Amino acid sequence: MNLMKSAICGAAMALGLGSAAAAETTIFYGHGGPGRGTVPTALEWFAERMGELSDGEMKLDIQWGGALFKAPAAVQGIGDGVADAGSVIAAYFQKEMAAYSLADLPIAGSNIWVGLRATDKLMRNSPAITEHLAQQNLVYIGTFTASDVNVACKGGEIASVADIAGKKVRGAGVYGKVFDALGATMVNLSIYEAYQAIDTGLIDCTQGYSYVVPAFKWYEVVDSYTLLNWGQIGGYGMFMNKDTYDSLTDDQRAVLVQTGTELADKFAEIVIGFNAEAERNMREDGYERPVKLIELSAEDTAALNDATEPFLAEWKENAESVGLDADQLIATFTAAVAEYTAEFEQQGYPWER
Structure with missing residues (x-):
């Protein structure tokens, strides 16, 4: 000790x-x-x-x-x-x-x-x-x-779920698995290797987080950044x-x-705060070169959630394998999400009240 x-x-x-x-x-x-x-x-x-x-x-x-x-x-x-x-x-x-x-x-x-x-x-x-x-x-x-997961691309952008198929993508956890299921070609790289991989054409897109765009200078090599409105790590x-x-x-x-x-x-x-600043710079051309900010529609986000269902089943199997009640944990987590979503909608963020 x-x-x-x-x-x-x-x-x-x-x-x-x-x-x-x-x-x-x-x-x-x-x-x-x-x-x-x-x-x-x-x-x-x-x-x-x-x-x-x-x-x-x-x-x-x-x-x-x-x-x-x-x-x-x-x-x-x-x-x-x-x-x-x-x-x-x-x-x-x-x-x-x-x-x-x-x-x-x-x-x-x-x-x-x-x-x-x-x-x-x-x-x-x-x-x-x-x-x-x-x-x-x-x-x-x-x-x-790690923050909510979005996707940055060079060349062809992702403006809908249909645009995922055929892209070479570095993924993040289950979000990468869903892109794979939707037709992307996944390339196993760390987030620290994404800049060079995009710059050299090894990948077309990388999943990541808004604050990473300035932190890792992705704005130097990507052309678009899509807010998936989906989930987080x-x-x-x-x-x-x-x-x-x-x-x-x-x-x-x-x-x-x-x-x-x-x-x-x-x-x-x-x-x-970090994410808002990064997204504002993309929206207002605040970086050295323009990065187009795209927001996925609610319908496309729903399609991403539907494609996640098999991986939720995998999670349940894994949780039950160590003696946990997977359904109870999901119910507890879902109830907490609903509770804090309602609080946010009624009162906003605590530091802004």
């Missing part, structure tokens, strides 16, 4: 967690990616907010760039205590994160805040999920999202070693729960 407790009022290391006046608790956190972008921005906020709520007693020491473990080893690394906590991408862990990967399906729709709040409620309030994680020595802390979040979590005081655990719960609103605000 790597949870370090360093004395503030003396040279000796504290053996107990102690009071805020006597010791500080440092949680070592592993993140597979670099220290820039939407998730790192949120992690820095999490560290600051956790410190604020604990009166400076609790600190988050973030190790970037896979220094403690690479992204595909995160579950084992956290569970084994290589780090006290860390970022987990559900797509790498289909069995271990069977419940969490539900958030990678388009059930929540494309509203990032709705998706984050619904996912957080699912993960935080399901005893079955808590127990499944406990078996891996993990505790859920809070959730991120939501199985991406913060988990903690259960032994470490259990060793904390009740007050410290309460700080983690509150900060983790607040993270959904904060991260939505961060990502929606």
